[in-house]
Amino acid sequence: MTAKTAGGQAAAATPPDRDAQLEMLRAMHEIRFFEDACHRLFATGAVRGTTHLCQGQEAVAVGACHALRREDQMTCTYRGHGAVLAKGAPLDRSFGEILGKAPGLCGGKGGSMHLTDVEAGALGSFAIVGGHLPVSVGVGFAARYRGTDEVSICFFGDGSTNIGAFHESLNLAAVWRLPVLFVIENNLYGEYSPLSSTTPIEVLADRAASYGMPGIRIDGNDVLEVHATISEAAARARAGEGPTLIEAMTYRQKGHSRADPAKYRPEGELEAWLKRDPIVLHERALAEAGVPQERLDEIRAAAEQAVEEALERAQSWPDPDPETRLEHVYA
Amino acid sequence: MTAKTAGGQAAAATPPDRDAQLEMLRAMHEIRFFEDACHRLFATGAVRGTTHLCQGQEAVAVGACHALRREDQMTCTYRGHGAVLAKGAPLDRSFGEILGKAPGLCGGKGGSMHLTDVEAGALGSFAIVGGHLPVSVGVGFAARYRGTDEVSICFFGDGSTNIGAFHESLNLAAVWRLPVLFVIENNLYGEYSPLSSTTPIEVLADRAASYGMPGIRIDGNDVLEVHATISEAAARARAGEGPTLIEAMTYRQKGHSRADPAKYRPEGELEAWLKRDPIVLHERALAEAGVPQERLDEIRAAAEQAVEEALERAQSWPDPDPETRLEHVYA
Amino acid sequence: MTVVTYRQAITRGIADALAADDDVFLFGEDVARAGGAFKTTDGIWERFGDERVLDTPISEQAIVGTAIGAAIRGLRPLAEVMFADFAAVCFDGIVNELAKYRYMTGGQVTCPVTIHMANGAGTGFAAQHSQPAENWFLNTPGLKIVVPGTAADAYGLMRAAVADDDPVLYFEHKGLFGRREELPDDAPIVPLGVAETVRAGEHCTVVATQLMRHRAVEAAELLEREGISVEVIDPRTLVPFDHDTVRASVERTNRLVVAQEGSAGGSWGGTLITALLQEGFELLDAPPLLVCSEETPVAYAAALEAAWLPSVERIADGIRRTVAY
Amino acid sequence: MTVVTYRQAITRGIADALAADDDVFLFGEDVARAGGAFKTTDGIWERFGDERVLDTPISEQAIVGTAIGAAIRGLRPLAEVMFADFAAVCFDGIVNELAKYRYMTGGQVTCPVTIHMANGAGTGFAAQHSQPAENWFLNTPGLKIVVPGTAADAYGLMRAAVADDDPVLYFEHKGLFGRREELPDDAPIVPLGVAETVRAGEHCTVVATQLMRHRAVEAAELLEREGISVEVIDPRTLVPFDHDTVRASVERTNRLVVAQEGSAGGSWGGTLITALLQEGFELLDAPPLLVCSEETPVAYAAALEAAWLPSVERIADGIRRTVAY
Ligand SMILES: Cc1ncc(C[n+]2csc(CCOP(=O)(O)OP(=O)(O)O)c2C)c(N)n1
Ligand SMILES: Cc1ncc(C[n+]2csc(CCOP(=O)(O)OP(=O)(O)O)c2C)c(N)n1
Ligand SMILES: [Mg+2]
Numbered sequence A, B: 001m002t003a004k005t006a007g008g009q010a011a012a013a014t015p016p017d018r019d020a021q022l023e024m025l026r027a028m029h030e031i032r033f034f035e036d037a038c039h040r041l042f043a044t045g046a047v048r049g050t051t052h053l054c055q056g057q058e059a060v061a062v063g064a065c066h067a068l069r070r071e072d073q074m075t076c077t078y079r080g081h082g083a084v085l086a087k088g089a090p091l092d093r094s095f096g097e098i099l100g101k102a103p104g105l106c107g108g109k110g111g112s113m114h115l116t117d118v119e120a121g122a123l124g125s126f127a128i129v130g131g132h133l134p135v136s137v138g139v140g141f142a143a144r145y146r147g148t149d150e151v152s153i154c155f156f157g158d159g160s161t162n163i164g165a166f167h168e169s170l171n172l173a174a175v176w177r178l179p180v181l182f183v184i185e186n187n188l189y190g191e192y193s194p195l196s197s198t199t200p201i202e203v204l205a206d207r208a209a210s211y212g213m214p215g216i217r218i219d220g221n222d223v224l225e226v227h228a229t230i231s232e233a234a235a236r237a238r239a240g241e242g243p244t245l246i247e248a249m250t251y252r253q254k255g256h257s258r259a260d261p262a263k264y265r266p267e268g269e270l271e272a273w274l275k276r277d278p279i280v281l282h283e284r285a286l287a288e289a290g291v292p293q294e295r296l297d298e299i300r301a302a303a304e305q306a307v308e309e310a311l312e313r314a315q316s317w318p319d320p321d322p323e324t325r326l327e328h329v330y331a
Numbered sequence C, D: 001m002t003v004v005t006y007r008q009a010i011t012r013g014i015a016d017a018l019a020a021d022d023d024v025f026l027f028g029e030d031v032a033r034a035g036g037a038f039k040t041t042d043g044i045w046e047r048f049g050d051e052r053v054l055d056t057p058i059s060e061q062a063i064v065g066t067a068i069g070a071a072i073r074g075l076r077p078l079a080e081v082m083f084a085d086f087a088a089v090c091f092d093g094i095v096n097e098l099a100k101y102r103y104m105t106g107g108q109v110t111c112p113v114t115i116h117m118a119n120g121a122g123t124g125f126a127a128q129h130s131q132p133a134e135n136w137f138l139n140t141p142g143l144k145i146v147v148p149g150t151a152a153d154a155y156g157l158m159r160a161a162v163a164d165d166d167p168v169l170y171f172e173h174k175g176l177f178g179r180r181e182e183l184p185d186d187a188p189i190v191p192l193g194v195a196e197t198v199r200a201g202e203h204c205t206v207v208a209t210q211l212m213r214h215r216a217v218e219a220a221e222l223l224e225r226e227g228i229s230v231e232v233i234d235p236r237t238l239v240p241f242d243h244d245t246v247r248a249s250v251e252r253t254n255r256l257v258v259a260q261e262g263s264a265g266g267s268w269g270g271t272l273i274t275a276l277l278q279e280g281f282e283l284l285d286a287p288p289l290l291v292c293s294e295e296t297p298v299a300y301a302a303a304l305e306a307a308w309l310p311s312v313e314r315i316a317d318g319i320r321r322t323v324a325y
C-alpha cells in the first residue's frame, strides 16, 4: 500500500530486530488496554468531560515513536493517549491525569485532551485542531538552532489537513528545511464527517507537493511499515534534508468521542477494518516469523496486567489540593 | 508562457473584438495615470497613511474584469486601486476616498486600502492578507444559492498564498464546487521579500492540486492572455464546474508601499520588466494588428485627461462632517 | 406550552429561523448529517435539506468568511462555530472583517451574520474548551453579543439574532444544554438589548448571565431567608447593553453586584461597572462588586474547575458584604 | 546619553537582548534583510546574521506557533507581528496555546516568548491597521502585556520582556516611533509591573499609556495654569498591573481619570476602574472617569480619525469635571 508521491528516496533503514518487534507488540497492547479502560471509565460516568480514543490506530503511534529516540520530541492531539504512551509516558500517571488526580501527568490541570510528559518527549496534546502543528515547527527549529539532531514529530488527523495552521506549518518547515515529521493519522473521518465530504482530494499525502516536500502514504495498521517510513524520514530530517509528510491510513474502532455511537459508518466498514486490526496483523506477522503463541499471549497478559495495576494505583491517588489551581499560570 | 498544470481544458472563449481591446488599453492607461497621481499625492505628503500601487500589474485587473460581467463580483487587497477601477468604480470618487473626502467611495472611512464600490461589483479591498479569500467563497456561495450565474473573482498576491486563509478558502470552494476565480497576482515579492525566501516551490498554480482544482500559470502582463484565461475559467464556473486558481506573472514597478524605495531588487530586474510593461505590450500588439498610432495616442491622452479632471474634482470636494464618524457602525 | 431543554429551544429557534426566511442557511462542522456536536441542530438537515444546511471542513476561517461573503450578497448566514474557544481560530474574520466591513465601506454593505457557539466552563472540558469567549469581543465595535440563559431566551434571541441586520455572536452555555423549562409553542422573539428582571428585590441589584444567572437566583433565594431582598437582572444581550434597566434598579437598591463567569480583566462585568459609574456614582451606597473567576485558565480536575466558577455561596457572600457595607 | 527616537530605542532593546543571550532569536515578516516594516529591526540582521534573525512567510499562525515550540525547547523567541491588528490572525496561538500551555501541563513547560507589534491609531492607516489590540488579551490569564510610551520604556521593557520567563505581548505605538528623547547608553531594564509616576500632582490622578500618556501630560500642563494640579501615572505594563502605585496616588488625590485610546468595552481602563473600586471605593470623592474613544472602528479621513482619539482638550475637560465634582 506504500505510495510515495514525491521524494522519499532516502536509504532503507535497518528493520527492528525481534526483540524490538515484540516490544512494539507490548506497546500496542498497553495502549489498547489503556483505551479500553478509558472507555469504561467515561462510559460509566466515572469521569467527566470527554475523551477521544485511538483503538485501532495504535500502530501509527507505536511504529513511529519506536523508530525515534527518547530525545526526539513529539506533539499530538486530544486523541493522543496512544502517542503519549508510545513516547514513554507512564501508564499510571497518564490514567491519573485523566482521572484528575494530583500525581497525574499535569497535576489534574490538563485531563484527557492534554496529556503531556515533557520528560518523555511528549511535549503536549492539543485540543484545538491544527494548534500544535506550528508548535512542532518551533520544536524542529530549536533542535537545529541548538545544533542537536533531534527530530520533531507531530501527529494529527485527516480532517486537520483542512485548517489554515496545517498549511502555514508545512510551508514554514519546508522553507526552513526543518527536521519535522508531519504524520497524518488518516482514520477516514473528522468527527462524524467522512473525508470525502470535506476534502476535494483523496490522497492527503499529495498536499506535500504544495511545499516541495516528500509526501508518502502508508499502511498505518502495519507497525513495521510505519517504523520503516519514520526511520527513513527521520534520517533525512537529521541529515538536514527537511520535513516529510506521512499519511498513515488507519481506522478508529470507537466513536469520535465519548458520546458518539458512530452510526454514520457504512455497513461492513468497521468489520473490514477489525480484520486489519494492527495488533492482530502484527501478532500474525510475528507468529509467521516463528514467535510461539505462548510468548505472544504472555506479552498480551503482561500488558493487560500492567494497565490494570496502573489504573488501580491511579485510582487510589488523591485529588489535587484546590490551592494548586492558582499555580502555573506564570513561571 | 501559459502552463496549465491541471485541468483548464474548457472550450476556448471568443477573443475580444477590436473595440474591446481598445477599451482595455484605455482602462490600463487610466489605472496607470491614477496610480501615478496617487504616487505624487503620497510622496509629497498631501495624503496621510499609506498606499500600495499597482503600476505594471494593470493587465491582470483589466484583462480579468473585462472578461467578466458587471454583475460578477470582485474582492481584492489594499493593492486594489486597479481592480476596483477595472471593475467600474468612478475615477473621481476613488480619488475622493483616497483623499478622505465626503463623496469618496466610502465617505472617507476606508481610504486607499479599502476602496469599495458595491454598485460596480467591487465588493471590497481588504488590508489583512488573506482576509478576503474566504469572503470571496461566500460570494460564490450566494450566487449559487440564489440561482444566479454570477462569478466571484478574488485578487491577491503571491505572498498571500502562504497564509492559512488561502488554504481554507480554496479547499472549501473546491469541496462545494463554487463559482470562484482565485487570481494570484504574482509580482515576485511579498513586501520586501522575494518569493523564493518564503515559499518552497516556484509555481504557485501547482498548489491547486491540493484542492483538486485546475491551476494555471499565465503571463499576467499580456492582457489578452489574462482575458482568455478568465473567460474560460468563468465559463467553467458558471457551468457549475467549480473554482480555478490562476497565477498571473507580473511585476510591480513601484515599491511595496509609499515608503519603500525597493532597494532589494536585483540589478536589471526592473528594467527587464519595464520592457514587458503591459501597456507597452498591448499597444504594440494593437499597432501590429493595424491600429494607427494616432488612435493609440488619442486613447492615452483621453485617459490622462479623464484622470486629471477626476482628481481635480475630487480635490475640490469637502471633507466628511465629523458627525458621520458615528454612522455605519450598525445597520 | 411544552417542556423543552435549552438545547431543544436552540434547535427550535434555528428551525423557525430557517422556516421564516429562505435567505437563511445553516452551516458549520457536522451541523447537517450529524445534527451538531452538541445536537443543537438535530433534525434540521432532515427538514431543510442539503442546500440550506451544510457540513463544512474543519476550517473556521473559511466558515466566517463565507458567512460574510454570503451576507453582503443578500443572504442571512447562520454559522456554527462549535466551541466558542474556536472563535480564536477565526478571530480575524470576526473582529477585522465582519465587525468593520460596514463601517469601512461607509455603509455600502450590511452583514446580517449570526455565529452561534457553545460557551463556558463547568463540564470538564479543560482550558481550551471552556472559556467565556464573549469577553474577547467587547472591545470591537460593530458586533452584537447575546448570551441566553434560559430556553425562552435561547429561542427568542436566536430568532432576533438571525433577523437582525448586524453581525451577532450568539453564545450558548454548555452547562445549560440539559436544563428543562416550559416554552410556549408560539414563543416570542426576544429583542436584542433588552434585559430581563428575573427577580425583584430591594436591597441589592445582581446582574448575571447564563450559568451565573441561575446561581444568582439561588443565592437570592438563600438570602431571602436571611431577610436580604435581592433583585436579579439578566442583561441577555451584552452589546447593545440595556443600561437603563440596570440603572433603574440600582436607583432603588443603591447596590450593585455583578456575578460573572470568567476573570475580571477586560470583562463585561468590569465594563458594566465602569459604565454605571460614569453617571450613577451617587446612586451607590456601597462599592460595586465584581464576583468573578480567578485569573487562571480553566483547569480539568473537578475540584479545580469548580473553584474557578463563582459558586452560589460566593455570590451570596458578595451580596451579603455589599448589603452590609 | 544620546538622543534617540522611540523607534531606535526599540531597535537597541532588541539588539541588546540578542547580544545578552544566545538563546534569543528574532523572526517575523521582513524583520531581517529589510529591517522591519517600521524599521524597528534596522541593522539587526547585519549584526547577528541569518541564524538568529529570520524572515518568515506571511504566516502569523506559524510565527506564533514556532515561537511556542522553540520556547518550550529552551530558546527565547522574539517574534514580530507587524501590525498589532494581525494578532487577530494568530489569536488562537496566543490565547489558546501560548497563554495556557504552562497551566495545562501543570507547569511542565515555560514559554518565554515575546511578541512585539505596532499598535494604535492616529497615523491614517484606517480600521484594520489602527487598533489598540492590547484590549483583546485582557481576559486571557497567562499573558503579560506591556505598552511602552517613551524611548526609555521601549528599551527597558523590551529587555525585561525578552528576559521574562512568561509570554509577553509588547505593543509599540505607531504614533510614537518618531518621538525623540534622551536615552543613557546604559539605559536600565524596566521591570514588568512597575508604573511610572510621570508627573506629581494633588487634585486628580490620571492614568494613561502610550499616546494618551503624552496627551495626559499636556492636559496636566494646561490645567496647571488653571490651578489644577494633576498627577499622571503611566502603568507601562497592563498585566501585571501596578495597582499599588495608582491606589497610593488616589489615596492622596481622591480622584481618578483614565485616558485611554480605544473604546470602553472590555478595555484596560474599565478593568482598572473596577479593580480600584473593589477596595478603594471610599477613596473617591468623585466618580472615576474613563475618557476614551467612541464605540466605532477607526476611520481613515483625518478629521474622523482625530475625533476618535481622545484629545488633550477632552482629557483636560474630563479632569476639570472630575475635580469640580
Ligand atoms: C479549530 C477546531 N475546530 C473544531 C474542533 C472540533 N473537533 C475536535 S476533533 C475534530 C475532528 C478532527 O478530525 P481529524 O483531524 O481527522 O482527527 P481525528 O479526530 O479523526 O483523530 C473536530 C472538528 C476543534 N477541536 N478545533
Ligand atoms: C495578516 C497580515 N500579515 C501581514 C500583513 C502586512 N503585509 C501587507 S502587504 C504584505 C505583502 C503581501 O504580499 P503579496 O501577497 O505578494 O501581495 P503584494 O503586496 O505583492 O501585492 C504584507 C506582509 C498584512 N497586511 N496582513
Ligand atoms: Mg480523522
Ligand SMILES: [Mg+2]
Residues within 6 Å of the ligand: B157, B158, B159, B185, B186, B187, B188, B189, B190, B191
Ligand atoms: Mg506580491
